[in-house]
Every structure is written in structure tokens, then in C-alpha cells.
Amino acid sequence: xxxxxxxxxxxxxxxxxxxxxxxxxxxxxxxxxxxxxxxxxxxxxxxxxxxxxxxxxxxxxxxxxxxxxxxxxxxxxxxxxxxxxxxxxxxxxxxxxxxxxxxxxxxxxxxxxxxxxxxxxxxxxxxxxxxxxxxxxxxxxxxxxxxxxxxxxxxxxxxxxxxxxxxxxxxxxxxxxxxxxxxxxxxxxxxxxxxxxxxxxxxxxxxxxxxxxxxx
Numbered sequence: 001x002x003x004x005x006x007x008x009x010x011x012x013x014x015x016x017x018x019x020x021x022x023x024x025x026x027x028x029x030x031x032x033x034x035x036x037x038x039x040x041x042x043x044x045x046x047x048x049x050x051x052x053x054x055x056x057x058x059x060x061x062x063x064x065x066x067x068x069x070x071x072x073x074x075x076x077x078x079x080x081x082x083x084x085x086x087x088x089x090x091x092x093x094x095x096x097x098x099x100x101x102x103x104x105x106x107x108x109x110x111x112x113x114x115x116x117x118x119x120x121x122x123x124x125x126x127x128x129x130x131x132x133x134x135x136x137x138x139x140x141x142x143x144x145x146x147x148x149x150x151x152x153x154x155x156x157x158x159x160x161x162x163x164x165x166x167x168x169x170x171x172x173x174x175x176x177x178x179x180x181x182x183x184x185x186x187x188x189x190x191x192x193x194x195x196x197x198x199x200x201x202x203x204x205x206x207x208x209x210x211x212x213x214x215x216x
Contacts, residue, residue, distance in 0.1 A: 001025070001159070002059025006052055006074060008035040011090055012065035013042065014133035015125060015167065020045030022166035029055020056081040061088070061159050062119075068093040068101065068108050076115040083118030086156035088163075090125035093184055098192030100185055109150070109180035122151035122160045123180035124171075126187050137168020148174035148183055 001024045005012045008030040016039075020026045026047040030036035036049035056062055056078040064071050068091045075082065089109045093101040102108060109123040124147055125133065132138050138145035147164045149171050151157040161171035174183065193199040209215075 001061060001162070003027070003163075004029060004055035004058040004062040005065055006055055006062060006078075007065035008032065008039045009065060009067075010130035011125070011133070012063065013039055014130045015063060015065065015090070015163075016047065017043050017045075018133070018136075018167040019163060020047050024163075024166070025059065027055045027058035029053070029058075053078055053081055056085075060084075061086045061163070063088045063090065064112060065090060067091065071108065072111045072115040075112050075119075079116040079118065082116040085119050086153070086159045087112060087116060087119040087121045088125070088160055089121055089123050089180070092126050092187045092191070094188045094191055098188055098196065100188040102181065102184065107177075107181035107184055109177055109184075113177065120151065120153035120156035121177060121180075122149060122153075122156050123174075123177065123183055124149045124160050124164065126183055127190065133167065135168075139168065145169045146172050148172045150174045150177055150180045150183060152176045 003019055003024050003026050005016050005028045016026045020043050027050050028036045028040045028047060029050050029052040040047040040049040062085055064075060064087060066074055071091050089112050091108045093108045095101045109121050113121040147169045149157055149160050164171035190201050193201050
């Protein structure tokens with residue numbers, strides 16, 4: 001699979017490294033071509049550097065590894081290059097005090113979809129720190145990390161599910177793009193509990209067998 005990456009930060013590094021190791025053709029795009037070249041060299045596996053537009057044009061799947069706010073601006077500039085493509089949003093609109101910045105408006109994923117109406121936006125990879133994505137693979141107590149995936153286009157969701165698996169994780173069908181806001185709100189909640197309270201959020205939910213209450 002040919003994958004374009006918009007951005008040269010930590011999430012671009014972590015996810016693209018998994019995909020290059022899995023044999024995908026990765027093009028890293030950035031406004032600073034020098035940073036893109038250094039990241040492509042670090043990723044290895046034949047990854048190449050380019051500008052943002054060339055990365056957006058490089059393949060049928062594009063990762064928007066961009067901060068919330070900047071993402072919609074960049075995607076709007078590239079909307080003609082993103083038509084018909086799978087556009088992955090891994091951003092978290094979380095502000096000071098672990099506040100959800102989209103609380104009174106559309107989710108970050110919906111904002112990308114509005115900025116590039118011809119693209120098939122899929123929300124995924126937003127619930128973990130970038131260092132978790134650098135693990136080879138992310139497995140805890142013998143169980144691979146589960147990754148919720150939200151999107152409206154079946155083919156786009158299938159592509160992202162494959163990329164989740166290629167990162168050594170288990171994809172979870174989390175519904176359409178209208179549910180992306182729930183993933184973003186979950187990230188805001190989890191980050192606040194992790195950072196402010198030092199809480200183990202895995203302890204919040206009971207095992208699946210008890211999800212509907214204990215059996216008689």
C-alpha cells in the first residue's frame with residue numbers, strides 16, 4: 001500500500017515506522033523538507049521525503065499526523081489532492097485543563113472531512129501516547145492493544161483496519177464518523193486521569209463477561 005504522511009512529528013514517526021516495516025511505501029511530507037528527509041531516513045524501509053502536496057498525492061491512504069487546528073488548515077490547502085482517498089485523523093483536540101476543545105462543535109475528524117469533502121476520513125490511533133505506538137508490538141499482559149476505528153466508507157475503514165493490524169494491534173469497529181467525537185472525548189478523559197490523577201484507566205471498565213452486569 002502507498003501511504004502519504006502529512007507531518008514530521010512523533011505520531012508520524014511512530015506509525016509510519018510500523019507501516020514501512022510491514023512493507024508499505026511511505027512518503028513523509030512536511031513544510032520543512034529537511035525535517036521530512038531526516039524522518040524518512042529514520043523510518044527506513046525505503047521511506048522517502050517530499051513536500052506536503054507530494055505526500056498527499058503519493059497514494060490512496062494519507063495519515064494526517066498534524067496538531068488539532070493546523071490539521072484542517074493543511075487539509076483544506078490540499079483538498080484537491082485528497083479526493084477519493086482514505087484520510088486518517090489521529091489528532092486529539094485537548095486543551096489546557098484537559099478540556100475538549102470541540103465540545104460545542106464538530107469533532108476534529110468532522111472538521112477534516114469538511115476541509116476535504118472528497119476524502120474518506122477515518123478516526124483512529126488517537127487514544128495512546130506516541131511511545132506506545134513505538135512498541136514492537138503494543139502488547140500488554142499478553143493481549144495486543146485494541147484500536148477503535150470510526151469511519152463511514154467501508155473500503156477506507158478496511159484499509160485502516162489493515163494498518164492497525166500491521167502495527168501489531170487489534171482493530172475494533174467503533175461505528176461511523178459521527179462517533180469520532182466520542183473517541184476524542186475519551187482521549188480527553190483518559191489523558192486527564194492519567195496525568196492529573198495518576199489513575200489506571202484500564203480499571204474503569206469491568207471484563208466483557210460483566211459488561212451487562214454479573215450473571216446470576
